Amino acid sequence: MAEAQFKAETSTRGEWVRQANRFTERITADGSSGWPAxxxxxxxxxxxxxPWAHRSVIVRRLLGLEDALSMGIVDPIRDRRGWRFTLDPQGKDPVTKISFLSQAYLRADLEFRGRCTVPAILDVAEGRVVTNDYPQLTLDLSTEWAKYHRNGAPQLYPEHLRTEIDEINAVVYADVNNGVYRCGFATSQEAYEEAFERLFARLDWLSEHLADRRYLVGDTITEADVRLFTTLVRFDAVYHGHFKCNRQKLAEMPILWAYARDLFQTPGFGDTVDFDHIKRHYYATHDQINPTKIVPVGPDLSGWRTPHGREALGGKPFGTGTPPG
Structure with missing residues (x-):
């Protein structure tokens, strides 16, 4: 992120203020939005x-949408020009033929001057962004794209649990998902300590919540688990040190560590994690936090495959469904 953009998203108190999502059009089953699934x-x-993009990777895989919705992966190192397709031949996305995600943003709005964020869904024919509304995007994959789900796909956003899922998601977003960023990008001691206290108070609350239940809501994995997992899986690798979220490591919080390992070992979760991309992005992109761009060798990742014992709490990850192939 460029320095000017970093300052633009910081309040006068030194608080991190996340940029709003610019493109919030929805892709719908009936096409009433103008964008049919x-x-x-x-x-x-x-x-x-x-982590925001990782949610969509997990949900796409759990629901079996790979054949319906193709996926492009950008370079983990984002320079001042934004996200780049340098992992692809000739540095171009093979489907949309663009070199930078910013090209798709500008095709949607020539006046756009914010950060070009991921995840984003592009219209292939027009080469433009349809949505970068990451909270709604994964919910729509569960609901509006249901016609294209695989047989045995889990119900990640079941109607009878939506109110509870929404309530959990709201507090987890405010204090944990975005909370780690509010710690890491704070530019005043006061703003950092406030975010730090909220983060660990919420992690303590989540530990209590998960002490006698396997999943956040109900007895199967839901959207709520996906959203918490993408922050927890990055916690020790980047947030603990790089973002100064260092009261404890995840591996030192027994309930959350076991919960995270349970999800990591569930098909569709751990097999979508790329620790190399995660570490290189955070440590080599945030110049204002890590100007040397040295990427740590640790932590030891072998613990993610150790037994977690959460099966004893009951519940089945996919309910009556099946794991992804």
Missing amino acids: QPDRYRLVVSLAC
């Missing part, structure tokens, strides 16, 4: 380093 029409663009 159709196979091969759209392309999901993600960074494997980004």
